[in-house]
Amino acid sequence: MVNIPLNLFNVFLASAEQQSFKAAGEKLCLTTSAVSQSIKKLEDLLGVLLFHRKTNAVELTPSGVELLEYVKAGINEIEKGIQHITKQNDTISIFCPPGIASELLSPFMFKIIAEGFQNIRIESNEQFSYNTYSQYDLAIILDETEKQAKNTLYLGPDYYFPFCHKTIYDQINSIDDLYKMFLFHHDFSRISWxxxxxxxxxTYTPQKTLTFTRAAQLLSSVDNGLGVGLESSRLLAKKLVSGDYRLCNLPNLKPVKKDITWLYINSNKKENKQILFLRDLVLEYCSTDIEGRLKCLG
Structure with missing residues (x-):
């Protein structure tokens, strides 16, 4: 294989595009003579004529036309690679569902700031397309099928049970009491009433329901004592511990368990120290035990 300096291909590309050694030199900040010598060196190394020289211009030979397509493609790939790695070095991208972002990531934020991270992008979107999460460095995914996927870590089970604010807890002691309340739901919940x-x-016969477009709206209404929500104990954990939220007093009724929460790690970043640090933070602050309780809360 001929060892050809890459700068010769840059000179070749500029000369082909400008159809002039002089114009190519001006573009590359080289003299016309330097461009001519570089093209001559490239032709000698390849053993083919690349340009027909004219008085005030140059014209590609058939071999030059053929080489040009490969050079363009090669330089384009190099530029894409440079953009990719510089983007990776500049910014770490994380996807997180809005509920987890708002309820669980506060200590996570403090830790990454204290650690000296400078460029973190956290994208939070209810309408996440699962076939595109590979564009992120890390992604918290809510999807039962992800247990079959590579590069994912299980974050523990989610248990769903009716909950309410402490101010109305004593009013709900039976299913009939539950039916008297507004039953809150949101469009992207992984479980329905x-x-x-x-x-x-x-038998599902509620009289009053209220559906929101976002989990945050549901939680806000529960905070105000306006009704009863149905959400994962993972998201409710902190307010359950503080006593602001209570699981409704419904004897002999069971929560629904779902194995839907997973952490995706981009395979190209598995050895990256910053990514490993962030991975461990997610495992620390977002994982649940076998009963669905956040591990970080003991």
């Missing part, structure tokens, strides 16, 4: 009632062998 109908599913929870069916799991507990109860």
């Amino acid at each position: 109908k599913e929870w009632f069916a799991y507990n062998d109860i």
Whole structure:
């Protein structure tokens, strides 16, 4: 294989595009003579004529035309590679569902700031397309099928049970009491009230429901004591511990368990120290034990 300096291909590309050694020199900040000598050296190394020289211009030979396509493609790939690695070095990208972002990541944020991270992008979106998460360095994914995927770590089970604010807890002691309340739901929940009632062998006949477009809206309404929500104990953990939220007092009824929460790690970043640090933070602050309780809360 001929060892050819890459700068000769840059000179070749500029000369082909400008159709002039002089114009190529001006573009590359080289003299016309330097461009001419570089092209001559490239032709000698390849053993083919690349340009027909004219008085005030140059013209590609058939061999030059053929080489030009390969050089363009090669330089384009090099530029894409440079953009990719510089983007990776500049910014670490993380995807996280909005509920987890708002309820669990506060200590996570303090830790990454204290660690000296400078460029972190956290994208939070309910309508996440699971076939595109490979564009992120890390992604917290809510999807039962991800247990089959590579490069994912299980973050523990989610348990779904009706919950309310402490101010209305004493008013809910039976299913009939539950039906008297507004039952809150949001469009992107991984469980419906109908599913929870069916799991507990109860006919689904609620009289009052209110559906939100975001989990944050549901939680805000529960905070104000306006009704009862159905959400994962993972997201409710801190307010359950503080006593602001209570799991409704419904004897002999069971929570629905789902294995849906996974951490994806980009395979190209598995040895990156910063990514490994962030991975460990997610495992520390977002993982649940076998009963669905956040491990970091003991």
